[in-house]
Amino acid sequence: MTKPTVQTPVVIIGAGLAGLTSAVYLRRQGIPVQVFEASPHLAGLARSFESGDGFTYDFGAHFITNRLAAAVGFSAQCINVPRYGESFWLKGRPCRYPFGFAQRPKFVASAIAAKLNVIAKKPATAADWFRGKYGRALADEVAIPITEAWCGAAADSLSTAVGEKIPVSILKTFFLRLSGKLSRKTVAIGYCTTLPESAHVWHVYPRGGIGALCQHMADEVRDCIQTESPVEAILTDGKRATGVRVKGQEIPATAVISTAPVHILAKLTQGTDLLQPLSKFRYRPMVFVNLRMEGRGLLSDVIVWTPGKEFPFFRLTETPLSMPWLAPEGKTLITADLGCQVGDDIWKMPDDELGRLCLLHAKKLIPDAESRYDGCRVLRTPLAYPVYLNEYEPERKAFEKSTGIERLYSVGRNGEFAHILMEDVFWRTRRKMRQLVKEIQ
Amino acid sequence: MSIVALFPPKVTDDTLPLRLVPSRCCVCGTDDGEPVGVGEDFEYWTSPDTFLAVQCPDCKLVYLNPRPAVEELARIYPAEYHAYDFSAKDFGLVYKIRRRLEARRVLAYASGLQAGARILDIGCGDGFHLKLLKDFGDQSWQLEGVELDERAASAARKAGLTVHQGDVEELDLPADSYDLILLIMTIEHVADPAAILSAARNLLKPGGRIVIVTDDAASPSFKMFSGRHWGGYHFPRHWNLFDRKNLGQLARNCGLEPVRIKSMMSPVNWVYSYHNYLADRRWPRWLQNRFTLNSTLSLTCFTLVDQFLTLFGCGSLLCGTLQKPLKEERP
Incomplete structure (x- = not known):
């Protein structure tokens, strides 16, 4: 020993x-x-x-897996997460990830074209990477707008590492989804890159947050x-x-x-x-507006991405669909993620005003949002996500090693x-x- | 079919979690294992915990980390635990076949022993193997067993066997005295395999042998079910699962020379892998019961499967013969 x-x-x-x-x-x-x-x-x-009013707030939607809970000896204190899913809000209706895309001919055609393009150059930016991987239509209408809102930088100034973090194997996703359906567990997909994904690894959440x-x-x-x-x-x-x-x-x-x-x-x-090179690295500041609402199941999925430029947020999350215990019965919490810069209008906006701004746009997805609204709680963080700018990509790669x-x-x-x-x-x-x-x- | 069979009792969700303690690779001494399997006590549902099997990146030992604290043993080995179920009638035909098969095996372990040889079975349970040696072996052999569990030890004594109840490291058994020590389906259950092997080594005469039988964590059933349902995990009761290489390494670490480590047939891990799958999915109890030690059909089928695999050196079990060197040299 x-x-x-x-x-x-x-x-x-x-x-x-x-x-x-x-x-x-x-x-x-x-x-x-x-x-x-x-x-x-x-x-x-x-x-x-x-x-104190029955709501629990995390920094964004957090959950762990049965594997992590077992590793730290905390599994008995965790509850299985009943559901998880993502949709994209496209042209006024939700499109489920990933199979909803398969029903849109334009996306399928451009994705096939991208796959067939064997002479494509190695992508140099995140924008090229998305177009090469998903096809032009899906990249330009969905992936790039979301990435830009998320990172606060143009997709052609971002490195390809942005995309490499996203799981791409549709076949594997399909297999894991199916396994989850059979075992009635919320199998973790695209959640962990360090260890292999498995049908036996699913989302759980600790009692008490x-x-x-x-x-x-x-x-x-x-x-x-x-x-x-x-x-x-x-x-x-x-x-x-x-x-x-x-x-x-x-x-x-x-x-x-x-x-x-x-x-x-x-x-x-x-x-x-x-x-010194690290001082150039940027994190994306974020404002999380947690809207308290009457009812449950207001969104079509736990996460609904909103790539449309008209939205001030790029994503809405209804965490109580995954973790019902985060909100009192009959109520729900919808979190809007707003990218910003420290000190800009969004960052400085009073909480009430942020709530009303999000509500105004959430109405497109939830028509009766206004009558359900019951105030909000805002969390601001100056460092929500790393921004992989091409400008410091060589330094970032070196830093990844040591x-x-x-x-x-x-x-x-x-x-x-x-x-x-x-x-x-x-x-x-x-x-x-x-x-x-x-x-x- | 009874109502109970259609609606199995609710799993013990409301029982308290076990006290778990961190563990290490018993071969390398490191704490570097990475997950291979995550599962629950699919056989007895003794606690609401989920357990993690990890694999050492260096020696490939599969071990439970964290694992139940030693004071939880009484809970994870409940009164109805199969090794404590000693009535032959419960196992019927299977019991008889197993007895024949095992008799051949134990006599092979003891082959070449002289008259009057001393044999010790560590983790002897109800004395199943000792009884076989007594019934079929040389009558001049002196047979003894060691068993931690009081219930099992007294069952063995009732059968007229000499059994020392307790931990082999703490019992005051005579050093350099035994010709053969058996560790059959024992080493995977213990907290410190190296300590048991070292203790066994001290009890052996120079040149004496240890025969060790354990689950093979490189077998095809492991590869197929390692993510969750592998019977060999026996969550949370199997704490260390070896393959040929790391078992040899452990033996050498304890000053023993591996003479040979070969593959051995057993249907049990196959049967329980399917049982665990069904139990996990809450299939009806009567169907789960088609995949237990009581089920002649599934045992027969998987005996054939595993016998075939054993021909290619990949049966479910490992059988290692380890020798104490004639000349004393401490590792």
Whole structure:
């Protein structure tokens, strides 16, 4: 068995899912850890907010899988998610993903044409990638408008990595859907890229909100988590991370694991300018407007994408269709995702006004939305999604492999600058920690 | 058909979760396993938990992580657990056939032993194999068993066998004394296989042998059902599942020389893989019961299937013969 060989702790910045996964893994290998969390709360982006009126709010629609729940020993506290599905709102009616597209001749024809085009060049931008993969019609009417609204940048300035994160095998999707129908489970499709997809991996949700999962993990390492302790600097000797500064005090570290957004990581790191390229990396700020409504099942699917330019949001989500327990009986919650810039009109708009703006447009999908409306709650985050601009694609690819500084690891959704969900965060963080353990033992 | 068969009792959704503890690869000592299967206790529904089988990226050992804490053993091995069901009538014809087949096998394990040889069966259960040696083997052999479970141990004693009840690592058995130690369908159940093998090694005379029989986690049934329903997972009771290579590695880690590790026929994992599929989908109980140790038809069919596969070295079980070196050299 592994014996502890280091006494100086590994310092972990952030007590979200990635930070806690690192802490638990390293502690189990006999390596001392110290977690610094800037806020007074644990769980980071995987936190839940209860409003007291029976509604629970997560940062976006979160769920995990039975596989992740089993891995952290939390399965008995989870409930199977009864349904999940996505639609696209096209020309005034919903089109179910993926088979609804197959009923539209224009999309089918252009997709076949794209498949037959064997002399196509290697795509250089996200726009080319979508056109090559889905055909011109589907790309221009659906994929590109959504990507642009989501990322806040033109699709021909984005790298092909945007598309590569999306599952494309229709056959596999069909097989998984069918398996889910037979087993009456919400099989996870396109949810996790680190591990193979399987008919036996489906969505579950922890009782008491997604935050309960992190609370459970934190129980094992609670004595080494310090909240309200923002890390002010990561110290390096030019090549290797040596410690951190917290509340003016320098703390030596065997290694430093950051879950901070990468442009902040660049700012924190002292004694080297190796991380300077990261300061260019951009995250898309987002405003989530949660509309409380009377009734249930107002949308045709859990997620309805709205590629039309006339919509201020690019997506509506009715989470209680998947997680009925997030809203009181007979009520529902519809979340509108609005991309924006920090400080722009949308970002600064008062909550009531945002609610009314979303309601006005949601009426196209839910005609009686106004009479069902019962107020809203707005969550704003400056870093909802990484934006893969071609401008810094070479630096991003290099960063994917390593930070370039010994014993400095950057993990998690923000830390990896990757559009990954909870299960990916968990398994990828474990793999990186395995690498770290080999390095320090 | 009874009403109960059509409407099987509700699974124990409301029982408390088990206390689970993290585990490691018992061959490499690492904690790097990645998921291969996720499932539930499809046979006894002893808890509401979902369990994860992971595979070590280095040695390919399949192990449960996390796994139930040792204090939960009484719960995951309920009173109706099949190994504790000792009445021959329940198993009828199958019992008789199995007895014949197993008699041939245990005599093969014991082949070449001299008169007066000492044989120890670790995890002897109700003494099934010891009884066979007693009935069909050399009458001068000294037979002993070790069994953790009190119910099983006393059943074996009733059959006139010598059984030490407890953990082999803690029992004060004489060192360097046994000619043959059997570990039949035992090693996959224990928390620390290396500790059991090392303890067994200490009990062996130099040159003595251990015969170990366990599920093969590289067999065709594993490959077909590894995602969820594989009978060999026996969620959550099989904690370590070996293949030929890592079983040899474990033996060497414990100072034992693998003489040979060969494939062995068993229909059980096939039968239970189908049982688990049906149980998971909540098919009627009478249909599920067509795929258990009580079902002659499915056992016969899969015996043929697995016998055929065994010809090509890919039967459901592994049978390893490990030898303690004549000259003492600690690993």
